[in-house]
Amino acid sequence: MSLTKSLRMAVAALAVGALSLTACSQGTPTDSSSPQPAAGGSSSSAGGGQQGGQLLGIVSITATDSNNARVIAGATEAAEAAGWKVEVVDAQGNADTANAAIRNFVSKKAGAIFDLVFPVSSLGAGLQAAKDAKIPVATWGGGLGDGVVMTTGDGGPFAEPATQAMLDELGDSGSVLALTYRGGQVCRDREAVFDEMLADHPDIKITKSEVTIPGFLQDGARHATAWLAAHPAGSEKLAIWGCWEDPTLGAISALQQQGRDDVLTYGINGSSTAIKAVQDGTLTATVYEDGKGEGAKMFEVVQEAIQAGDSWEQQTLDVPGVLVTADTVDDFLKEHPEALQ
Template sequence: MNASTIAIVVAGLAATLAPAAAQDKPLLGIVSISATEANNVRYIAGATAAAEKAGWTVSVIDAAGSADQANSAIQNFASRGAGAIIDMVFPFSSIGAGLAAAKDAGIPVVTWGGGIGSSVAATNGSGAPIAQPVIEKMLADLGGQGSLLALTYRTGEVCRNREVLLDDMLKSHPGITVTKNEVRIPGYFEDGAQYANAWLASHPAGDGNLAI
């Protein structure tokens, strides 16, 4: 969901909250999986600019990769009477308590990569289509044989979508051996480097086709 889409969502919600806006600006609550991660930073900046242009105030809570903290953050925004809430990446299935609180308060929740379900009002779609051409190129380069290190993150719906796609595409390439390591957010750069170094140490140069 880009800034333009957020602007449309916020503008539509603003119309329904016009009486309240006459006294106080409506609040857009953003629950980020990692507010300092580069993609999250860009998204938050775009959403904030669009919301403020539409006359809203914005509050961001960093859930630090924790679904429990994400639920608490959504409940916090519900108790504060937010006009709308954005869930960044957490799957709708892992934020049930937060969604219930928002639903009880009559507050719409949209997700960036969290999927559609439960009481989620809108989402920006799956992360899989973007990954497909990259995976296709990697499999072509491996030529049906070799070893692959996959760095996974199952707390995030976008990453789940991409892992499912990878697994599905690998079914027709039985000659490729896959190792999976789960990274944390925050901390995925450090985890990724640690897992990659260990994996490369056990797969020296000349040990067949390799990919990460």
């Protein structure tokens, strides 16, 4: 199978999975009228309006992204094992939708609410409603704020290995297309790390293009097509960097349409599609993140916060990323076979 056909099949699979997940996230809300006590729950002031909290509300910036889906899966599995019900809202990158979803979960007297990626600075109304109702909120990459009991540190640190790998290949000069997204805290933090690391390499020219949610695959291809027109093959060392790998996968489709194999490509999150792209040589490197494990850990920590009540102190859960390249992918998959699922 050619590299072009392999990537097209991978991107098509990603799109089909996205549509399926979106359909699931927009289903009929779970009936929470009959509370079920949660394992380890309590009636402390951090536990919301119900004994122990039987509903976990998850608000995702895009439930169609593979790593968001992994976090949702991990949190759902852990919550359901503890006797909780779970509802997911795909806010599709819209902070107003996210705020409305949080307020809706407050009205349902949820036991806890998870925010995936939206910066706490864009969720003022929702977070205030949750705080007033004494419902704990946890964020995945959204940062800490008033009423937030924990967050994950998967933003900036995950950008370091991918960016360093790119710099090791480029050396002191070249041109980079950086595909950014400023609507989410994770990508903001990763872009800040990218900027800091590239500041020490003034001869590397940077073009930044922001993608949208939804539409990141198409945007990646569109931005790459325009950038490639100004950067012909053989002109200099070239690379495309994405604050997560899906926009980069979109850019790779543009590379293949133009028969360009001279551009290095980098992403972050380590979706199954990205790992397969590293295997077939179309993606230079990605950084794997165990999103499912993070989702389960978030629920565990929130239960601890509920039990602790007012004595709880905010936490940041640090999860290391793993750089995956053509040289390391086989050994990586022996250790993490779940990465291809």
